[in-house]
Amino acid sequence: MGSSATEIEELENTTFKYLTGEQTEKMWQRLKGIAICEWKDLELFLLFLTEENKN
Secondary structure, three states: OOOHHHHHHHHHHHHHHHHOOHHHHHHHHHHHHHHHHHHHHHHHHHHHHHHHHHO
């Protein structure tokens, strides 16, 4: 069962209503940090696969 558009809109409104500008900035900084770490892990994995295929 999916949520109706009204339910989703209410959830979004209540979720973001309590975030201040500073909290939002901190959230985006954390997400950016996570994305950078994941990207580095992906690069290392691809390098590993490339080396494995050479052998």
